[in-house]
Amino acid sequence: MIELYILLILMIIGSIIALEVRDLLSSVILVGTVGVCLSIGFIMLKAPDLAMTQLIVQILLVLILIRATISKDVRFINSKKEFGIFIIVIIGLAVFINFADEVVNNLPIFGKPIMWVSQTYLKNALNSTDVVNLVSKISLDYRIFDTFGAMIALFTAVIGVLAIGRQRSQEKD
Amino acid sequence: MIYLLCFVLFGVGMYGLLVKKNIIKLIMSMMISSYAIHIFLIASGFRRHGRAPVLDLSNNMQKAVMVDPLPQTLVLISIIVGAAGIALLCVVAIRLYQKFGTFDITKMKEEIED
Structure with a gap:
């Protein structure tokens, strides 16, 4: 790898x-x-x-x-840096990476996943439906409510884009 | 080790989000953080010498060596919804530029206070 x-x-x-x-x-x-x-x-x-x-x-x-x-x-940015904030953020990120190291040591090692939930999906993969692609099978069959909620969020974002970016509201300013 | 590199990439995104002042750079920092989370989730479901989660109908004995399909499903939805969110942020940035004439958030704050 x-x-x-x-x-x-x-x-x-x-x-x-x-x-x-x-x-x-x-x-x-x-x-x-x-x-x-x-x-x-x-x-x-x-x-x-x-x-x-x-x-x-x-x-x-x-x-x-x-x-x-x-x-x-x-297109060109010319703002000066504030070194106080810079140093504080660097120290905070160093602490974050340090804790992340602890977390990584407790995770299952790379290449050997646990797969508690997916065992059922893999076992019943071909029997319940005749879908070959497991990703679309899970997202559109086992977890359809998940996908439904995501679609609501997606359409909310699209409505937001249309409402903020439309031409008539730009002319009013 | 691969997990740690993903955390470092997330840290780079967080650094940009905390230090930068240009709105476009802030949006880009959010994109980088989301990339780090996506590749961390996919790497957590990877199996060595595994296959892509697509069944081959001619051979039934291959399910045991597939990578985990569940994180792939979740990340697939997350990519699409995240893209819509980034598009919304870009539209807000364009409107802010039309109102203030700059992308710099400190200049915007000064202009509001004046």
Whole structure:
């Protein structure tokens, strides 16, 4: 799994550069590359549905973010840093990583999942319905109420986008 | 070790969320944090030498070597809803730019207080 380590380190470096670079457009595109790396990581972790979804969603999000930044003339950021906040945040994150190390030691080791709930799903996979793809089977059959709630959240967000971004309310300002 | 790298990626997102002042950078920090959580959940369900959770109808003895499909389902829904949330945040950022003429949150605060 050395490729996964390399991919994760690339993602970390890419996100740090994307947060620190002064040009907003190149920073948006760097976040796009981080998302594509995540998609490749999903393929390595044997999740092809997620890889496809992540790729499509990433392209859409980069387009939306470019729409938000490209026509503005404030592409370059020139604000000075406050070093007090910076040092406090770095110390807090070091403490966080320290505790995360403790947590990771108590997790089941990588490559051997527990799979309490999934055993039932895998056992009854082909008998109850004739669906071949287990991910869509779980999301649309066993956990349909979960998906239903997520769809409510999705449509709420879409209504919010339409209400805030529509043209007539922009003219009133 | 892979879990720890995911935590570090989450920490990078949190750092951006706490330190940066540009709204677009804040949105990008939220995206990076959500990526870290997604890849952590998927890695927690990974099985060594496992197969993708798609059944092969010609062979019935293969269910034992599949990766865990449950985190994949949850993350699939989370990706879509998260994308809608990020789009909503972007629209709010565009409207704030139209109102204040800047993406900087401290300048917005000064303008409100004046």
